[in-house]
Every structure is written in structure tokens, then in C-alpha cells.
Amino acid sequence: MKTTIAEVSKHVGEEVTIGAWLANKRSSGKIAFLQLRDGTGFIQGVVVKAEVEEEIFQKAKSITQETSLYVTGVIQEDSRSPFGYEMQVRNLDVIHESVDYPITPKEHGTEFLMDNRHLWLRSRRQHAVMKVRNEIIRATYEFFNKEGFVKVDPPILTGSAPEGTSELFHTKYFEEDAYLSQSGQLYMEAAAMALGKVFSFGPTFRAEKSKTRRHLIEFWMIEPEMAFYEHEDSLKVQEEYVSHIVQSVLENCSLELERLGRDTSKLENIKAPFPRITYDEAVKFLQEKGFDDIEWGDDFGAPHETAIAESYDKPVFITHYPTSLKPFYMQPDPDREDVVLCADLIAPEGYGEIIGGSERLHDHDILSQRINEHDLDPEAYKWYLELRKYGSVPHSGFGLGLERTVAWISGVEHVRETIPFPRLLNRLYP
Incomplete structure (x- = not known):
């Protein structure tokens, strides 16, 4: 048998x-x-x-x-x-018969292993990481299907960009300019106006010349969008979703986590609700911790996010960032025009931001003004503006980066191990 x-x-x-x-x-x-x-x-x-x-x-x-x-x-x-x-x-x-297999039980350098990624995937460690990744994907579909979301697939080739085109891969689409998608969000907003609650899961691309352990050129995103959901409603979905995938991995990948040497006691506590601090509170906290380089209006880097996360044993939301730091489509705080209704979810243990989300602008005139202020082509965003012209409603969404989430849950240091064939600044092979 x-x-x-x-x-x-x-x-x-x-x-x-x-x-x-x-x-x-x-x-x-x-x-x-x-x-x-x-x-x-x-x-x-x-x-x-x-x-x-x-x-x-x-x-x-x-x-x-x-x-x-x-x-x-x-x-x-x-x-x-x-x-x-x-x-x-x-x-x-x-x-x-396999003859002279190149990856032997001895130690090998990272570049050698990356050159042989097609074979390195066979190792126990990489097998375990891929099984954790698969479980997160399985649990993602389970969660959103249970919550009544509809899976929608946005295009990968686009004529516009949610956050400008400075970090996009440009290509020719016959006689037009096109870009590899950095997010399916704008299209998912259109889908939410048709189907209520939707989510996508697919590859995204950032032409960002970064070599940090948190960055990939090609990575996968889970992007839900929800009609009639305001900022607070979205935060609840985010913490329930992250809690679900962590507990699913603990339940179904115990052998893999053990093989990776993961301290599972740190994961067992990952259950909603999650702590929340405002951007204002985060800046004050960092200044008190001795980060003299940070002032109100500055974005947070990896050391700042890590310092904030170390004060909590769960992921922490940092909310209400300055309008100047965030993309054009975010809803202003009704009580403060200098901040927007948004949140980044910072994972514990130094893994950084795993979710970025916000309530989306639903006023046609303000969104049109923002598009102009960001020097974006109004014609390219005409269809996006029309979503605010025909029955606009408050709506919210977020994006979770799969590879960073895999790295955090599995305890892997670098995201290059969390995707089968990583695309890095200096690597397009194999």
C-alpha cells in the first residue's frame, strides 16, 4: 500500500x-x-x-x-x-541516484544557499517555514470566508498607483505606460462597493532599493476592504484576523515551530484585543527613551518600531499618523485635520510593521483635492473618484504583508527565507 x-x-x-x-x-x-x-x-x-x-x-x-x-x-x-x-x-x-548533491550537512554561506535556493527548499528548516506559510494562507481563507468576505482578484498590471509611481516597476502596455502593482487596494475599494466585504491575496512589487531583513522586491499581500466600516471597525477585524492565524499555526504546525526552535510561549498570548497608542504618544515615548532624532512629523524607522514593540507582549497599533506621512486616500480625523484615521500594526520581537490600514476618504471633493496636491494625474484616477460620485459610503481596509508575518510567527530573522524564491535588490536568480 x-x-x-x-x-x-x-x-x-x-x-x-x-x-x-x-x-x-x-x-x-x-x-x-x-x-x-x-x-x-x-x-x-x-x-x-x-x-x-x-x-x-x-x-x-x-x-x-x-x-x-x-x-x-x-x-x-x-x-x-x-x-x-x-x-x-x-x-x-x-x-x-543523486550524485554530488551540493548542499551537504556542513555549514554553507547565505549567498551559496541563495544561489541554490531551488535545492535549499528541501532542507528541514525551509520545509518548516514553507509549512508555516501555507498554514497562514489556509487560515486566512478560513477567517475571511467565515466572516462573509468575497475573494476578488485585482489586476497586477495597472495604469496608476495607490501611493505614487516613484517605487513602481514601469513597463510598456502596448502604446501606454503601465506598472506592476504595489497594491490592489484601489481596485478592492471598487469591489467593496459592489460586494460589501472583499479580500485579495496576490503578489505586489516595490522598486525600493532596500537591503534590510524586512524588505523584498516581490512579496504577497492580503488586502481586505469593507464597505460601511469605519476606522474602529477595521481595527477589530485586524486584531481578530491576526489572532486567528497565530492560533491556527500553533495548533497545526507545532512540529514545524519546534523544528525552527520557536519560543511558542510568546505566540500563545497573541489574542485580541491588541494595545493601541497614537502617533503623538509614540513620539513622546521615543523621546523619553532617548531617541533625540525623532520629532513630530517624522516617520518611524526600524529602531523606533522595535523600541515601541518591546513595551508590549502583543502586536501594537500605532494610530493617527500625520497627514503628511500617509498616502492621499486616507480619511482625515474629524477632530484634527493634521492626522488621518489610520493604523500600523507592529509585531513583537523586532519584526516591525505587518499591517498598514486606514479608513478611506469617501468625500469626492476632498479626494479630488488630495489627488491634485500629490501631483497625480486626475485622468488616471477618474474611475477611483467616481466611486465617491455614485453612492459613496464610509469604508476601510488594510494590507497584511505575508512574508513579514511568516518571519514573525516562525521566528525567522530574514524575510528571504519566508518566500520560495525571493526577489531582492541584487537577486533575480534562481
Whole structure:
């Protein structure tokens, strides 16, 4: 019977066959221990010389790293294994022999591993990170489907930009100028006017020449937009959503988190509600902490966000940023025109902003004025303005960066490990 490593718990005491690759091995004169992987997980195969034909045992001792094979044996429970099971191997059939696999169990430099990203993905650590990423995606669909959101797919090629074109990738669209999308937000606002509550999940692109551990050139965003939702309503959705994905990873990826060495006690506390401070309060806090470089009207950098986050054991909202720091589409605070109804959600442990969101401007004339003030082409935004012309309503939305969220939840230091094939300032290969 063929099965997968993920399914072996259903076959204890049975003889099964698994298609696998050899991740590693060690052997003595009488026993060979094979570390096997099949994409669904890892399991140890034990080959006892006295219990198999000599040919099988010699094959087990000589087999090379990343050789593909069919392994047949009996599944047994094993309390010493984090996985909880192992296979008593009875037979091995080599499918394809791997020769001189470049990533050996020794230490390798980051650039070497990035050059071999197509193979590095096979490692236990990268496997664990990708499983956490997948669980966050699964839990995202679960949450928004449960809450009555409709999935909508905005275009990747656009003729305009939510935040200007200075950091966009330009391309020619036949005779017109076009850009790779930096956000699907504007289109999602149109979708919200049609469907009420919507969300998108897709790739976004920023031509930002940054080399920090928090930045990628191509990354994935989850972007909900909600009609008739004001600023406070949106914050509640955000904290409930983040709580849901964290608790889902804890429940369904415990083995992967253990493999990554993640301190799960720091994640167990991530439950709504989250603390909130205003931008004004954040500036005062930072000045009291000795950040003499920060004044009202300045944007926060990574050290500032980290200092604020260290005061909390949950993600923290920083709300009501100055109008001058934020994009043109954000709703002014009705009590203060110099700030907008927005929030950045800062993750604990130095991982920085994982969500940016706001109530959107719903007044036609003010939005038109803002477009002009930001030197944007009114013709390119004509359709966006028309959303405020035909039945405009208060509405809000946000965007969560998937890779930063994966890095935080899995405890990985650099976002380059959180996406299968990272695009960085100096990397377009493989």
C-alpha cells in the first residue's frame, strides 16, 4: 500500500510503501538509519542487517543524499522521535541516484544557499517555514470566508498607483505606460462597493532599493476592504484576523515551530484585543527613551518600531499618523485635520510593521483635492473618484504583508527565507 509520511499514523503495524528522497543517513556495521522526506514530512527508516537481504542492507549503506527511492517497511510508534513514528525498512527501490548533491550537512554561506535556493527548499528548516506559510494562507481563507468576505482578484498590471509611481516597476502596455502593482487596494475599494466585504491575496512589487531583513522586491499581500466600516471597525477585524492565524499555526504546525526552535510561549498570548497608542504618544515615548532624532512629523524607522514593540507582549497599533506621512486616500480625523484615521500594526520581537490600514476618504471633493496636491494625474484616477460620485459610503481596509508575518510567527530573522524564491535588490536568480 502506498502512503505518505503525513499519513503514517493511520498505518501503525502495517507494511506500506513511501516515495521519498534521502535527506541524510548514518550507519554502523549492523544498522542503517535513513532520514527520509517526501514533501509531506520527515521520518526515520531503520534498516537492520539481520532482518533484510544483504543486497538491501548494502544499498542502504551506499545510497547518496537526495537519491529518490521507494521505501517499503512497517510503521511503528517511536516516542523518541519528535514526529512520533519510524519505519522498519524491508525493501528499497532506487528511482534516481543523486550524485554530488551540493548542499551537504556542513555549514554553507547565505549567498551559496541563495544561489541554490531551488535545492535549499528541501532542507528541514525551509520545509518548516514553507509549512508555516501555507498554514497562514489556509487560515486566512478560513477567517475571511467565515466572516462573509468575497475573494476578488485585482489586476497586477495597472495604469496608476495607490501611493505614487516613484517605487513602481514601469513597463510598456502596448502604446501606454503601465506598472506592476504595489497594491490592489484601489481596485478592492471598487469591489467593496459592489460586494460589501472583499479580500485579495496576490503578489505586489516595490522598486525600493532596500537591503534590510524586512524588505523584498516581490512579496504577497492580503488586502481586505469593507464597505460601511469605519476606522474602529477595521481595527477589530485586524486584531481578530491576526489572532486567528497565530492560533491556527500553533495548533497545526507545532512540529514545524519546534523544528525552527520557536519560543511558542510568546505566540500563545497573541489574542485580541491588541494595545493601541497614537502617533503623538509614540513620539513622546521615543523621546523619553532617548531617541533625540525623532520629532513630530517624522516617520518611524526600524529602531523606533522595535523600541515601541518591546513595551508590549502583543502586536501594537500605532494610530493617527500625520497627514503628511500617509498616502492621499486616507480619511482625515474629524477632530484634527493634521492626522488621518489610520493604523500600523507592529509585531513583537523586532519584526516591525505587518499591517498598514486606514479608513478611506469617501468625500469626492476632498479626494479630488488630495489627488491634485500629490501631483497625480486626475485622468488616471477618474474611475477611483467616481466611486465617491455614485453612492459613496464610509469604508476601510488594510494590507497584511505575508512574508513579514511568516518571519514573525516562525521566528525567522530574514524575510528571504519566508518566500520560495525571493526577489531582492541584487537577486533575480534562481
